[in-house]
Amino acid sequence: MKRQQNRTGLNSTRARSRVFHVQQQRTGRRRWVRALALAVVGAAVLTTAGVPATPVPTPVLQLASTEDPVPPTGITVTGQDTALLVRWTASGETGTNGYRVVVGGVDRGTTTATSLTVTGLVNGTDYAVTVATRTRGGFFGLTQYEGRPSAPVSGYPRDGVAPAAPTGVVAVRGERQVQLSWAANSEADLVGYRVLRDGTVVTGTLTGRSYTDTGLTNDVTYRYTVQAVDVSRQWSASSSPAVAATPTDLTPPAAPTGLTAVRGDGRVALSWTANTESDLGSYRLLRDGVEVATVTGTSVTDAGLTNDTTYRYSLVAVDTHGNRSPASSPAVAATPTDLTPPTVPTGLAAARGDGRVDLSWTPNTEPDLAGYRVFRDGALLTTVPAGTTSLADTGLTNDTTYRYAIAAVDTHGNASATSAPAVPGTPTDLTAPAGPTGLVATRGDGEVALSWTASPEPDVASYRLLRDGVVVATVTGTSVTDTGLTNDTAYRYTLVAVDGHGNASPPSPPVDATPTDLTPPPAPTDVAATAGERSATVTWAPSAAGDVVAHRVLRDGVVVATSTGSSATVTGLEPAPVSFTVVAVDGHGNVSPVSATVTVTPVDTTAPAVPTGITGRAGDTAATVGWQPVADTDVAGYRVLQDGDVVATVTGTSTTVSGLVNGTSYRFTVVAFDGSGNASAASVAVVVVPAVGTVPPLGSGETGGLAASRDGRFVVVGTRAQLEPADTNSAYELYLLDRTAGTAVRVAPLAVTATGATDPTNTAAPAVSDDGRYVALATTAALLPADTNRLSDVYRLDLATRTWVLVSVPAGGRVSATVAGTVLQTGSSVHATSPTVAMSADGDLVAYYSARADLGPRDTNGAVDVYATRVSTGAVTRVSTTATGTDLPRTATGPALALTPDGRFAVFPATSSSGPLVLYRKTLSGAGAGEAVVVSTVVAAGRTTEVAVYRDAGDVAVSDDGRYVALVTAAKPTAPGSSWSTGLAYRKDVVTGALSPVGSGQTAAWEHQVGLDPTGRYGFFSTTAAVTPGDANGHTDVVRRDLETGTLTLVTADADGRTTTGPAGAVAPAEYGRVLPVSGDLVLLTTSQALLPADANRLRDLYAKDLSTGAVLSPVR
Incomplete structure (x- = not known):
């Protein structure tokens, strides 16, 4: 034991723990306890001074658990x-x-x-x-x-007050995520926040005020709340209300493409290529950067714009989730312009003059008026500026009726319709007749009988009798009796002659007469008449009355002669029975009763004069012919001759000949005849070309297809114009026009809802028979139930029965499921959009290109060939072969194809990998049948060289007899191994081998779309070159060359031979058109040149042009 001095100075002994094994009596359980034994040395505790202290009590031993005390x-x-x-x-x-x-x-x-x-x-x-x-043990319980x-x-400690619920919760949707944010709480002990989605906590404790919830499903709505937590870990209530958010697609569409703008009147029509995104919702149109329209389609019209102001447009695509694409770029500019024509002028009046017509009209009120166009007989006469309201048309033929109309034109070139109806104006003679002569006044009983000499002027229509200066009678003869007078009163008479134009002569010298009471003499007796040359001599017995001073010969009661003797000769009579009576007149002017009537028939052997002043006016399939009346009084009528044949007999001075063919020249003459059958010689001839002077606003020949019969009567052309009553749609459709009958019928009518120019049948290139009954074409449409391949096949339509026949099939066969019946072989210089077909004049033989190997025998070349099907029999001939029926050394390569009207010759190009693309002429029937000759050859330096030709539809032509072939080649005729920079037009004489240039000799501009008249004398071609004087428009013109005289004539000139301004913009294939010579003078063509003043559509139109007269008309009205 360790000793330790206590506070009193005594030694104390620290208890030593001893371990005892003690039996716990209460439970019998053995427990180890720790006892503290305190060894006491001596019986008392000594002080430091050695003085005994108070005795220590006897220690009491307290026991504690020998284990550690168990915790509570x-x-x-x-x-x-x-x-x-x-x-x-x-x-x-x-x-x-x-x-x-x-x-x-x-x-x-x-x-x-x-x-x-x-x-x-x-x-x-x-x-x-x-x-x-804690427990106590040991002695006296001193041990713990x-x-x-x-x-x-x-x-954890907590203050007991939860934070406030968060506020300002905002949810921003994203793509498969939602971004959340909220306002900060103000509690000082705030630790953070947590987010609940649809009531479920989806985060830990967040120290910030935002959170992005990812991995969500787009287009599903989620509801979010937020809770706050403080340091005491107390959670607030959830924010309220819950904030909804729907994740969505945020990927914008691609910027739209293909935006185009077409200007209109105060508007711009826009269209674009549709976006390909599946979730595209709409497009937003921006004008000058400002959104002006939202549309779901691919076109919109922006209206309410200011004309002549340029706007720039762009387009934004927006998907169904509201995502916007970038704006289309670059912006597309468009400038609206005034397309509204002025109102039709009103108040047009025509005042006749001598060889002139003075026109006047009410001024239009449009502020942008530029002027007026004045039309005479449907043709543009002149154009006058705005502010002009009158015009004198001079140099006219008197007594010829002219019809006038006017149209207003504004500064944008918009022209109104012409005023209607046309106002007639007839120039007239304004020269007054000479004053009458021979006025005689014979007094009577209370009356005066007046007579005078007939005026020699042929146009005198009447006479006005004036008594004392006042008109008292108007007569057409040469006598009149003024009655109701006062006897023995002197009266003064004058006479005025009035011609058929209303011109009055100066008065005649006056004559005086004083009525008096008279006893008439007795009626003459023994009256007789003797016939003469258009005259009659009337005789009578002398009157027994002594005061008879004269006798008057009367015809039908009118004095025609006065004689003081016993006879009178009446001239100017018709060779027809005429009756006369005679009266006697005494010195006082008393007239006897009439004598007995005598009848005589004058003779006539003199023909009338030749009619003059012949005029002709063209109409729609008609011509109006007029002339001046012949002065001969016995003219019974007039005969009108057309090309020498009488087509009308009339009594007037004009007639209309109908049933003519528009665009055809006719020569008219006029013959006068009298009642005796005497006929004049024929007048000078006038040439008239019937025509229609208008063009449809929507144009014609838009897709390039054009066909005509050889005489030009029947024409097949496409147009959006509605030419028959049943046509109420706005689609482009093929029509058969009968230019003689003036009728139009659709080839393949479309539904009333049809629009545009996309129908494969109506946009095809047609062919037509000479009688207009049959039309052939290629189409992908199934015009018959048996056509199930939806590929191009050739059909022929019988318009008489409205029956379609499949042509591009084997005899008795069907369409191929995989190979088209006909093909269009495209290329860089090929502008045709439909396979070419050619048809004989009788409509029975149809030629076409095809890759089918089963149309004819021995077709094993696996390439395109030319075929000809005889529809009446179904027989199919492979044209592109040798005379023995084997393969040519070249492959037929269209679309150029021509067939003579009799079906004897076919012309087509062909090519090979080792030689040029040449032109063949194949003889299908007659002498030399089967012969295939390369006609695109040049003879130079005694050597014949094959040269390459162009192969577009219209780039070859053949004369009716097959002798002449027109072609286009870039080869130089004098050096066929060299080439010009472009193709030029030539005519090949297959008989002589001569290759004659059709063009003007220039070598820089392309010459194409060639044609030949039926004889092959005249060649036609299209070019942008200025090959005739004054042609400077730089656009595609059609030119004719007389290959005998070398003369070049501009076909695409107006009726007066002037060049046109040409279409707008750069030269484009849309203006190339087609040319079909009906004869050397008559040409049918489609062109973008405006050959008529009324053509303002800037589109391709069909025209008929007579080069002999310059007459131009539009067969499509």
């Missing part, structure tokens, strides 16, 4: 503001005299109670709390024992 149980920790309340259940250990509480590793004191409040802690901090049991601590129990 049921420990709970309750958080309080900066404190923890620790509670437990007493351990029940013997000798327990308290408990030690350790919080966060720090001894927080002891207590004998079963609870302890520990203060001074930090809220929200986790503390580990343990409690250990402490057991092992309890298992730690966690607890």
Whole structure:
């Protein structure tokens, strides 16, 4: 034992622990206890001074558990503001005299109670709390024992006040995610936040004020709330209300492409290529950067714009999630312009003059009026500026009726319709007749009988009798009786002659007469008449009355002669029975009763004069012929001759001959005849070309297809114009025009809802028979149930029965499921859009290109060939073969193809890998049948060289007899191994081998779309070159060359031979057109040149041009 001096100076002995094995009596359980034995030395405790002290009591031994005291149980920790309340259940250990509480590793004191409040802690901090049991043992219970601590129990102080619910929660949707943000809470003890999605916590504790919730499903709506937590780990209520957000696609569409703008009147029509995104929702149109329209289609019209102002457009695509593409680039500019024509002028009046017509009209009120176009008989006469409201048309033929109309034109070139109806104006003679002569006044009983000499002027229509200066009678004869007078009163008479134009002569010298009472003499007797040359001599017996001074011969009661003798000769009579009577007149002017009537028939052997002033006016399939009346009084009528044949007999001075063919020249003459059958010689001839002076606003021949019968009567052409009543759609359709009958019928009518120019049948290149009954064409449409391949096949239509027949099939066969019946072989210089077909004049033989190997025998070349089908029998002939039926050394290569009207010769190009593309002429029937000859050859330096040709549709032609072939080649005729920079037009004489240039000799501009008249004398071609004087428009013109005289004639000139301004813009294939010579003079063509003043559509139109007269008309009305 270690000794230690106590406070009194006595030695004390520290108890030594001894271990005893003690049996616990109460439970019988053996327990190890630790006893403290205190060895007492002596019986008393000595002081430091050696004085005995108070005796120490006898020690009492207290036992404690020999184990560490067991810890208490049921420990709970309750958080309080900066404190923890620790509670437990007493351990029940013997000798327990308290408990030690350790919080966060720090001894927080002891207590004998079963609870302890520990203060001074930090809220929200986790503390580990343990409690250990303390017991007392040893002598006098002076020894303290402490057991092992309890298992730690966690607890944290808390202030008891939860944070406020967060506010300002905002959810921004993203692609498969939602971005959340909220306002900061203001609590000082705030620790953070957590996010709940649809009520479920999806985050840990966040210290920031935002969170992105990812991995979501697009287009699903989620509802979000946020809770706040403080250091005491107290969670607030959820923010309210829950914020909804729907993740969505945020990938924008691609920028739109293909934006085009077409200007209109105060508007711009826009269209574009549709985007390919499956979720595309709409397009936003931006004008000058400002959004002006939202559309779901691929076109829109921006209206309400200011004309002549340039706008720039771009387009934005927006998908169904609202994502916007970049704007299309570059912006497309468009400038609206005034397309509204002025109103039709009104108040047109025509005042006749001598060889002239004075026109006047009411001025238009449009502020942009530029002027007026004045038309005479449908043809443009002149153009006058705005502000002009009158015009004098001079140099006219008197007594010829002209019809006038006017149209207003604004500064944008818009023209109104012409005024209607046309206003007639007839120039007239304004020269007054000479004053009448021979006025005689014979007094009577209360009357005066007046007579005078007939005016020699042929146009005198009547006479006005004036008594004392006042008109009292108007007569057409040469006598009149002024009655109701006062006897023995003197009267003065004058006479005025008035011609058929209303011109009045000066008055005649006056004559005086004084009526008097008269007893008439007796009627003459023994009246007789003797016939003469257009005259009659009337005789009578002398009157027995002594005061008879004269006799008057009357015809039908009108004095035609006065004689003082017993006879009178009346002239100017017709060779027809005429009756006369005679009266006697005494010195006082008394007239006897009429004598007995005598009848005589004058003779006539003189023909009328030749008619003059012949005029002709063209109409629609008609011509109006007029002339001046012949002065002969016995003219019975007029005969009108057309090309030498009488076509009309009339009594007037004009007639209209109908049933003519528009565009055909007719020569008209006029013959006068009298009642005796005498006929004049024929007048001078006038040439008239019937025509229609208008063109459809929508043009014709848009897709290039054009066909005509050899005489030009029947024409097949496409147009958007509605030429028959049943045509109520706006689509481009093929029509058969009968230019003689003036009728139009659709070839393949479309539905009333059809629009555009996309129907494969109506956009095909046709062929037509001479009688207009049959039309052949190629189409992908199934015009018959048996056509199931939806590929190009050739058909022929019988318009009489409206029956379609498949042509490009074997005899008795069907269409191929995989190979088209006909093909279009495209290329860089090929502008055709449909396979070519050619047809004989009778409509029975149809030629075409095909790659089918089963159309004819021995077709094993696996290439395209030319075939000809005889529709009446179904027989098919392979054209592109040798005379023995074997393959040519070259492959047929279209689309150029021509067939003579009799079907004897076919012309087509062919090529090979080792030689040029040449032109063949194949003989199908007659002498030399089967022969295939290369006609594109040049003879130079004694050597024949094959040269390459162009192969577009229209680049070859053949004369009716097959002798002449027109072609286009770039080879130089004098050096065929060299080439010009472009193709030029030539005519090949297959008989002589001569190659003659059709063009003007220039070598820089392309010559193409060739044609030959039926005889082959005249060649035609298209070119942009200025091959005739004045042609400077730089656009495609059609030119004719007379290959005998070398003369060049501009076909695409107006009726007066003037060149046109040409279409707008750069030269484009749309203006190339086609040319079909009907004869050397008559040409049918489609062109973008405006050959008529009324053609303002800037589109391709069909015209008929008579080069002999210059007459131009549009067969499409």
